[in-house]
Amino acid sequence: MTSNTKIELVCPAGSLPALKTAVDHGADCVYLGFKDATNARNFTGLNFDAKAMTEGVRYAHDRKRKVLVALNTYPQAGNWSGWTAAVDRAADLGIDAVIVADPGLMAYAQKKHPQLRLHLSVQGSATTYEAINFYAERFGIQRAVLPRVLSLPQVQHVIANTQVEIEVFGFGGLCVMVEGRCALSAYATGESPNCNGACSPGKHVRWEQTPKGMETRLNGILIDRFDDGERAGYPTLCKGRFDVNGETYYAIEEPTSLNTLELLPDLARAGVRAIKIEGRQRSPAYVAQVTRVWREAIDRVMRDADSFAVQPAWIAELDKVSEGRSHTLGAYYRPWK
């Protein structure tokens, strides 16, 4: 175990202003995607065309920061060339790594651009060192992003058994399901994170004030209903209230965000190489706030992990931008499971 390996702060950028904000507030890396289904945040008005990406790469590289491009959805026979073209475009722009989930696409990238650094996306669902080593041996991946399903000792065990750098999620929207293994959105709407880069997409969402309260629907399916005093949240499928055996509750998960600030010293000691902040769909203001807090926290841990203490002001700042204004340690903390 090492405590002095540098931890990179990897921040989301859904737009050029968000990218610049992340860099200005201390991100070591920004990750982003093209304006299409090649990435898992394929939302209207989000992401980068070639011109914006060129400028973003220049802005980041001028300040010695890295740019990672997410190409982490699963291409099919009929649209394969769209994904390989995206790999080529990313490589030509001089980005620092591509984040990939599909083995076929990794093989393409490795063959066509042998110098291009490959990161295994969280969408690749690799939860063990055996799986991670498979991708390393076959495709030379240099980093893997772990799904948000492992407890802290399990993360430590993975790191101890692989040469591949490990990146974990530190903050942001919480997927309760193993990433890359969730077809809930596809079942309800026909659009999935795996193939369309979208979960519970906005075009299927309906908000409707009814005598019973504000109802939120996804493709007609009632996800939740809110009383007048309640704050109506976005109908992400797994975060609605449902009825099981006559009891209505958040049967899968509450609207809440992941926040692992208090685990930072443990993650550092375990040898985690990068912390990812979720939220490419969020505003530059979110990116600024979250990046600033995490930069400060990581710098303190790097100086002295043993005396690290979470500042109440950090939590207050982060809760302001959290889903449901609350946070959880998620699966890192066993009882959550």
Add this chain to the structure above:
Amino acid sequence: MKIALGPLLYYWSRQETLDFYAQIAQSPADIVYLGETVCSRRHELRADDWLEVAAMLKAAGKEAVLSSQSLIESESDLKALRRIVAQDEFRVEANDMSAVQLLAKAGRRDWIAGPTLNIFNPHTLSMLAEAGATRWMAPPEMSGTVLAELLASGAPAIETEVLAWGRLPLAHSARCFTARHFNLQKDTCEFRCLGMKDGLVLRTREGEPFLTLNGVQTQSARVHNLLGDLPQLRETAQVLRVSPQGDDTVRVLELFRDAIAGKLSPQDAFGQSKALMVEAPCNGFWHGRPGVEQYVSA
């Protein structure tokens, strides 16, 4: 066209499980996938028990396959996986890249690439075939059209299997939703899912059955039923998978046998299957639609 029975996804008592497979030995299933794929805490049958069931089915003329766990979290999960890979009497279904890694390293050239491997294009399929897969199962969310395109685009000549019956396996989590329902933690879950023969139904606040909670797995509430789509299935799949359910699984297998043999038209088979479903049918995924839909071609 062969009929496969998928792994039992629910947690039934030891005796119920053994009785079930005794019936399956007499059923029209050609292939039977065995083992606990959902939750490592479930232990009514241990590894040796599954091997005995596999041997019994093999003696009855079935191809018995040992399925690996879909979500592997711990070293003890890996230990269980290594044990499955180490035996060579039965083929193995790999449901995670850890299994692929171990099977390839062991030089196995006969394994099945399972439904959770996310095989969406011929390039990924070719890579797995080179690593030793000789059959693969399409992800349940894949449409018939996308599957046909995949097979027509330089895919390797290995067997293709499609899920044709059962509640759709939609997601896996580290969290147990059955334990959560009873305000219990997974580590002290009291095995509350034991005996829920078809899982725990989750309804919308309007009372519409929507999903099924099965421990750490989330399934559809509706039954994915492709009996009426048999003509299109014949063009792409060599193996059709039926997922076990609480009652009438053997009758479902018999319907598939009769429909495949042409003794029943797809429409009649679909009509007769309505009495065997625990919920309304759906086939949207196969038609490139939301999975929850029941699509009827005009």
